[in-house]
Amino acid sequence: MTTFWFLFLIGIRPILSLTEADLKRSLLSSAVYDPSVRPRINASHAVHVQLDVHVVYIVGLKEKESAFDQACFIYVSWRDEYLTWNTSDYGGLDSFVVQPSVVWTPDVTVYGRLDKRLGLEFGQVRVNSDGVVNTKFLGLLTTQCAMNSAHFPFDYQLCAFLLGSEIYSPKEVAMEIKSVVQLESSKNNPNWNLDNVRKIAEPPYYWQVQYCLQRKSLYLAVLYMVPTFMHAVLILISYIVPSEAGEKISFGVSLFLSFMVVLLQLNGDLPEMSTAVPALEIFFMLHMTSGVVSLVVSAISAYITHNNSQQTVSVNKVKDVSTATTNEKRRFPNVRQRFRDTSFLNRAGFVVSLSLILAANLVMFNAKLKSSGCT
Template identity: 85%
Template sequence: MMGTFWFLLIIGIRPILSLTEADLKRSLLSSAVYDPSVRPRINASHAVHVQLDVQVVYIIGLTERDSSFAQACNIFVSWRDEYLTWNTSDYGDLDSFVVQPSVVWTPDVSVYGRMEINQRIELGQVRVNSDGMVNTKFLGILATHCAMDSEFFPFDYQLCTFIIGSEIYFTSEVAMEIKSLRQLESCKNNPNWNLVHVRKNPKPPFWQVQYCFQRRSLYLAVLYMVPTFMHAVLILISYIVPSEAGEKISFGVSLFLSFMVFLLQLNGDLPEMSTAVPALEIFFMLHMTSGVVSLVVSAISAYITHNNSQQTVSVNKVKDVSTAATNEKRRFPNVRQRFRDTSFLNRAGFVVSLSLILAANFIMFNAKLKSSGCTQ
């Protein structure tokens, strides 16, 4: 008899245990007692306080051409639902259950500035606790608009901002607050950008999240700046080549063509915007201009040398040295003769090319100094 009693007792308990959560959901979420479209406040004048915990997982990158910023992040959302409370002892000490977000009321957490039509983020499954606290989260990729400033490229800092708030409710109805803002160690693994800091800034009725990025410039410096320095040295050396040598012009043309190859490569990395000219582009164009000056001087010098060789040398009477020196002191130098002198042209071209190269280096040094952080 005792064995039959315990057998029947166990058989009777199992259906009770399996139906406890189902009974709880039916009693709380029945359409007769709960409306998911109504704010979960017994007193309608009270606001629903929604707390957000933003966790930055990984920085995918910034795209200058689209002015966009993509990140993998977690947004944990919690609030209190006054209609979803129960006594745990009445339901076998069940203190929480999980339902779909469409079954209960959820706040419309919207991220303004998303690169999508729908600004509202899709929340995952909802966990309801016995005290009425409801928790859910957003896990995924968040792509938002970011106004890029390329003035100090490639030593630039970028400040990307997006706003979190509610599209439907007023602050008197739903009050959102970013409780915490964290960044994981994986954020530092981006090869092109270094996340300097993430800050929250309340802008009632919204919250503003600011990301400060520093570009890792090692790749661009090695790819463009170092070869450009080498080209600058070759441009200055080209002035040493005698004007009579026909290879001087071909040497300058080869340098100019190599600049064009770098320009095509640079076009794929430079941001396409007209608000500011990147410092790297100015640096590159000044070096390219110095090469053009070298090529023009070489062509003019070759032309002058060729014409001088075609002219016949006429024998003039020997002038008195003292008289010639006196006349030379009295008159100004002949500018035309100066420009017909190839050595003078080479010296002038060398000074102009060197000045352009120094100006280009000064611009990059100035960009490195001025780009010291994010500005609003």
């Protein structure tokens, strides 16, 4: 009995191997099959190619190069009328796998791709007994993305690319994106959130795949906005410091230098493009302007205080003590004399700085409000 089963197993293995080999030779022989010819018996009929795009992972956006990197699956299927057989004639074999160069494959072209080749490089091809051929592209896809940084860091970016055939017309090869699937792993990018992905038909030649990406702004908000708010509080406090104090100007200069340090860090994170001014940059510049106003007011107040003290020393008249202690309000006959009063300058500078700070916050609130999705 053992000898029988041993001979049976030895005998059946070459039969299965020959069956698949015979099938490939009968279908893919150069005498009967040409991989450069469209797989239609009637040449007037189009080859219908179905595409399924699966977004695996969002690598990120290269803002300086306006490039969008993603890892994706693109499943491709079509029907080859020359590759059909009866499964019962080949021991129930209903499919086999070959290299893509052996059979006809559609030239699926990605328009807007930044790589050297626009076409997709397919993996191995599975041929089914009913003539349906399946293959897929798996890899990194780098495409162009026209970015708009007006609402940075609360911005949404709309990235898209086109799929179509470069060689064949729609009457020869009709492509259709059947589905676009967003896998759970595509949400793991630390800087970008894939809000949605959709397909749009652009007849008669192309299909467009659009990605709506939302920037995760928590890191940038904590890194830049929170310290800037702290600087704004210190700028407003600087108006309380008396003009006679010599540290008032040095305090303002220190605040301005700290702004410059943050600005150097900010330049490395801001997108380098001239299409729009980022909201975060406007926010930061308005806060810097309020600091400059505070420093200018402090300098003018110190100058006025210094001049008044010199004029007081040069006067040889001695005022009565009772007159000096009276709390009378001074009235200035014109605006020029009013600007010589340091208290008025401090109040005016406080109002201007506070207005600039509120305007900066309004810019960020407007950017957050308007940036609510991709259009």
